Amino acid sequence: MDRLRVELSDRDLVQRCQAGQIEAFQDLVSRYHQKVYMVILGMVHNREDALEIAQETFFRAYRRINSFQGESSFYTWLYRIAVNIAIDLQRRQKRNPLDFREDMDSIVEEQGGVGRDPFSDAHDRELREKLVAAINELTPEHKAVIVLRTIEGLSYKDIGEILGCSEGTVMSRLHYARRKLQAKLRAFL
Amino acid sequence: MIDCKSASESLSAWLDGELRGSEAEAVGAHLDVCRQCAEQRRQMESLQAALKSALELQASSLRFEPFWRQVQERITEKRTWSAAMMDFMHSALAAPRLAWAIPVVIVALLGALSIVPAWRASRNSFASVESIDPYGRNVAVLRENETKTTVIWLYQNPEGENEPSSEAADSSSPSF
Numbered sequence: 462m463d464r465l466r467v468e469l470s471d472r473d474l475v476q477r478c479q480a481g482q483i484e485a486f487q488d489l490v491s492r493y494h495q496k497v498y499m500v501i502l503g504m505v506h507n508r509e510d511a512l513e514i515a516q517e518t519f520f521r522a523y524r525r526i527n528s529f530q531g532e533s534s535f536y537t538w539l540y541r542i543a544v545n546i547a548i549d550l551q552r553r554q555k556r557n558p559l560d561f562r563e564d565m566d567s568i569v570e571e572q573g574g575v576g577r578d579p580f581s582d583a584h585d586r587e588l589r590e591k592l593v594a595a596i597n598e599l600t601p602e603h604k605a606v607i608v609l610r611t612i613e614g615l616s617y618k619d620i621g622e623i624l625g626c627s628e629g630t631v632m633s634r635l636h637y638a639r640r641k642l643q644a645k646l647r648a649f650l
Numbered sequence: 651m652i653d654c655k656s657a658s659e660s661l662s663a664w665l666d667g668e669l670r671g672s673e674a675e676a677v678g679a680h681l682d683v684c685r686q687c688a689e690q691r692r693q694m695e696s697l698q699a700a701l702k703s704a705l706e707l708q709a710s711s712l713r714f715e716p717f718w719r720q721v722q723e724r725i726t727e728k729r730t731w732s733a734a735m736m737d738f739m740h741s742a743l744a745a746p747r748l749a750w751a752i753p754v755v756i757v758a759l760l761g762a763l764s765i766v767p768a769w770r771a772s773r774n775s776f777a778s779v780e781s782i783d784p785y786g787r788n789v790a791v792l793r794e795n796e797t798k799t800t801v802i803w804l805y806q807n808p809e810g811e812n813e814p815s816s817e818a819a820d821s822s823s824p825s826f
Binding site for chain 1: 668702708722
């Protein structure tokens with residue numbers, strides 16, 4: 462007879478992890494690895510760097526799990542680690558924006574099926590290229606707010622906690638980033 | 651009714667559901683009647699959807715098993731003492747645990763303030779008079795260890811001024 466698998470909350474998993482159960486941490490990684498990867502990829506625009514940072518994020522989270530007191534949610538804490546590493550990398554390493562374009566093209570080719578590619582026609586492909594170029598012109602902090610909001614739909618409060626700034630700053634950064642992207646992409650939207 | 655400028659400035663927050671009450675209602679009412687601002691809203695939503703699709707597409711290629719193996723390898727690999735120290739510092743200095751650090755810093759500062767004057771005094775005592783002339787009154791040699799300085803005083807002993815000694819006459823003025 463199959464055992465019913467109970468979905469534990471993040472808090473329960475963190476507590477088990479703090480007690481030394483690595484299986485609990487594995488469950489947390491399983492739960493958040495794609496989202497963390499997406500957030501980082503939206504900021505660094507290079508798959509290899511994004512993968513490296515995502516793995517480093519979980520490694521650091523595991524090592525520091527005992528310092529997590531539960532004042533914020535686990536994912537807020539996790540994203541804070543990820544975003545800080547990504548911002549730090551971007552400040553140290555100014556990559557060529559073309560890297561992301563080449564990356565994106567290769568991914569679409571790997572995916573194969575036209576139906577899986579939201580940018581499958583020429584218009585969408587052009588939009589994607591322009592979108593990437595426009596995002597690359599944003600500062601790491603502006604990239605972070607727009608990616609966190611877009612992917613997770615996080616509240617301004619949560620984004621502020623992750624980035625260590627006020628809700629008002631999040632609001633103004635989002636407004637600025639969107640207007641800038643919109644101005645660059647108006648002809649494609 | 652708010653104007654286009656106000657609506658445009660609030661549009662981003664309105665789309666995110668971050669406006670409340672009358673402010674949100676005012677933006678909504680403006681969008682219902684202003685085609686230009688409604689178009690702004692459509693473009694912003696389209697932009698959001700395009701970015702989300704692009705990132706979701708890429709993330710869908712990430713497989714859990716190889717990802718977890720890499721993370722697990724990092725966790726289990728032998729770590730350098732400096733990395734372990736950094737983790738300890740990070741854990742110890744986490745905001746909720748900083749409470750203990752404040753009295754420790756104060757005690758350390760007070761300790762340093764009490765030790766420094768005593769230490770300085772002990773350093774200054776390293777100067778000493780090492781030799782006196784055979785008569786014990788006309789020559790003094792001071793050796794100061796900190797600056798490696800030696801000072802020789804030749805002076806006329808006030809008590810010997812009236813003595814008709816040749817040594818006293820030779821050292822009537824200080825020389826260095």
